Amino acid sequence: xxxxxDILETxxxxxxxxxxxRTITMGISLLDCIDSDIQKACDKxxxxxxxxxxxxxxxxxxxxxxxxxxxIHKRISVTPISIVAAACQGSDPVRFAxxxxxxxxxxxxxxxxxxxxxxxxxxxxxDYALIQSIPEALSRTEFVCSSVNVGTTKAGINMDAVQKMxxxxxxxxxATKDQNCxxxxxxxxxxxAPEDNPFMAGAFHGTGEPDCEINVGVSGPGVVRAxxxxxxxxxxxxxxxxxKKTAFKVTRMGQLVAQEASRRLCVPFGIIDLSLAPTPAVGxxxxxxxxxxxxxxxGAHGTTAALALLNDAVKKGGVMASxxxxxxxxxxxxxxxDAGMIAAARCGSLSITKLEAMTSVCSxxxxxxxxxxxxxxxxxxxxxxxxxxxxxxNSKTTAVRLIPAIGKKVxxxxxxxxxxxxxxxxxxxxxxxxxxxxRGGRLPAPLQSLKN
Amino acid sequence: MRAVVTVIGKxxxxxxxxxxxxxxxxxxxxxxxxxxVLQDLFAMIMLVDISKCMIPFSQLSDExxxxxxxMNLTIHVMHEDIFNSMHRI
Numbered sequence: 001x002x003x004x005x006d007i008l009e010t011x012x013x014x015x016x017x018x019x020x021x022r023t024i025t026m027g028i029s030l031l032d033c034i035d036s037d038i039q040k041a042c043d044k045x046x047x048x049x050x051x052x053x054x055x056x057x058x059x060x061x062x063x064x065x066x067x068x069x070x071x072i073h074k075r076i077s078v079t080p081i082s083i084v085a086a087a088c089q090g091s092d093p094v095r096f097a098x099x100x101x102x103x104x105x106x107x108x109x110x111x112x113x114x115x116x117x118x119x120x121x122x123x124x125x126x127d128y129a130l131i132q133s134i135p136e137a138l139s140r141t142e143f144v145c146s147s148v149n150v151g152t153t154k155a156g157i158n159m160d161a162v163q164k165m166x167x168x169x170x171x172x173x174x175a176t177k178d179q180n181c182x183x184x185x186x187x188x189x190x191x192x193a194p195e196d197n198p199f200m201a202g203a204f205h206g207t208g209e210p211d212c213e214i215n216v217g218v219s220g221p222g223v224v225r226a227x228x229x230x231x232x233x234x235x236x237x238x239x240x241x242x243x244k245k246t247a248f249k250v251t252r253m254g255q256l257v258a259q260e261a262s263r264r265l266c267v268p269f270g271i272i273d274l275s276l277a278p279t280p281a282v283g284x285x286x287x288x289x290x291x292x293x294x295x296x297x298x299g300a301h302g303t304t305a306a307l308a309l310l311n312d313a314v315k316k317g318g319v320m321a322s323x324x325x326x327x328x329x330x331x332x333x334x335x336x337x338d339a340g341m342i343a344a345a346r347c348g349s350l351s352i353t354k355l356e357a358m359t360s361v362c363s364x365x366x367x368x369x370x371x372x373x374x375x376x377x378x379x380x381x382x383x384x385x386x387x388x389x390x391x392x393x394n395s396k397t398t399a400v401r402l403i404p405a406i407g408k409k410v411x412x413x414x415x416x417x418x419x420x421x422x423x424x425x426x427x428x429x430x431x432x433x434x435x436x437x438x439r440g441g442r443l444p445a446p447l448q449s450l451k452n
Numbered sequence: 453m454r455a456v457v458t459v460i461g462k463x464x465x466x467x468x469x470x471x472x473x474x475x476x477x478x479x480x481x482x483x484x485x486x487x488x489v490l491q492d493l494f495a496m497i498m499l500v501d502i503s504k505c506m507i508p509f510s511q512l513s514d515e516x517x518x519x520x521x522x523m524n525l526t527i528h529v530m531h532e533d534i535f536n537s538m539h540r541i
């Protein structure tokens with residue numbers, strides 16, 4: 001018989017600590033849908049997505065029922081559309097976004113990621129057209145997510161793209177201002193973007209991936225916090241140990257679900273993304289884990305060290321539990337999606353500067369941060385440049401997902417509802433980086449030796 | 453294929469009878485039962501064989517969960533694999 005304690009612990013995790021599999025994401029290559037006739041390309045894309053992912057949602061729900069594990073999202077990532085759109089020069093890439101949106105509705109998934117361009121070294125005409133179309137694409141669709149990779153450790157940072165993205169983020173917010181500026185919540189600017197990330201809004205299916213695969217993102221900040229709460233006086237070595245053991249259990253569950261989804265859908269298993277992904281629900285917060293470790297409020301001095309410990313321990317525990325690990329793997333710190341972060345931002349303990357420091361040790365970057373709507377585009381570009389530089393120099397993925405709240409100022413609140421949450425408008429440094437950003441060009445790739 | 457049925461809630465007459473009646477009706481064989489009553493909180497764990505179950509697993513799970521709701525109990529039905537994979541290396 002299985003140990004009673006183990007059974008009750010698992011049920012406790014699911015019922016009271018928000019343990020779940022956050023997402024099953026099917027990655028689908030669209031390389032065989034490329035056609036110089038945009039109508040034909042769109043038809044092929046729609047047909048392929050519906051053919052491959054027709055059973056994705058139902059299979060996810062069945063697995064959820066059979067195993068008694070909540071599986072929150074079923075999603076699709078596709079080949080960066082800029083590659084597909086490159087063959088249709090002169091056509092409007094927004095038609096691809098509308099096609100993806102239609103396919104999302106037909107398959108019942110709640111997001112399709114991959115309205116993306118990889119421009120870390122430079123733009124092709126297709127890339128530029130796609131980036132230019134992002135504000136319109138995100139305002140005319142409901143389920144499409146977009147991402148742009150502006151830098152890598154090997155190529156450096158494309159500062160022309162950084163400059164452009166400042167404008168695109170702002171225009172996307174403007175274009176969706178009557179929907180709570182939701183557009184930029186579906187737009188991520190990356191450095192070192194992973195090709196197999198299952199998490200939105202930054203998911204896309206890289207060109208090095210197979211025709212189709214299943215990637216799974218696990219979660220469970222509440223479980224980690226609860227495990228730490230049971231050992232209030234242990235030292236930091238023991239804290240790391242508790243996080244590792246908990247991450248192991250959480251990831252094993254993800255591995256089981258991934259293998260089962262792969263078997264039932266007859267699609268190869270790709271990776272498990274070992275992430276702690278918070279939600280605005282009470283008890284599902286990464287900030288609360290840091291506070292459980294002994295910080296009065298997330299953002300206090302010591303937060304970066306605590307997060308570094310957490311991020312590393314999650315990976316160490318998870319790696320052993322899974323056969324293949326990838327994606328973003330680590331602890332997410334999206335402000336509006338994390339009850340503890342929202343509270344810390346409201347009370348003034350958490351600032352954008354502290355968040356930037358935290359991104360040098362967390363899994364991704366400046367995520368879901370609401371800024372005033374009157375912040376000029378060059379400041380947004382400069383925030384992107386700073387964040388990309390952290391990723392480039394440290395050989396890690398970093399990203400920026402800022403939401404300019406049009407018509408709102410510091411102290412106001414912006415609420416999306418649901419998993420995207422909501423939060424206070426946070427102040428940015430208003431001194432101008434205009435000249436630096438306007439220079440354009442490429443920020444050279446860093447030296448990989450002489451590390452200090 | 454084996455599943456674990458857990459029943460948690462306030463103790464009352466007939467919990468075991470009702471859960472095992474649903475199992476029997478659907479050709480689900482009860483392999484092992486452990487139960488404990490802590491003050492008046494009842495916790496029962498059943499290991500059942502569902503390989504001959506006459507209805508789909510999800511339907512069985514729904515039926516047990518619904519019957520738990522009638523009695524103000526929380527009933528979970530979960531595949532055995534989940535516990536083996538989470539708690540064993």
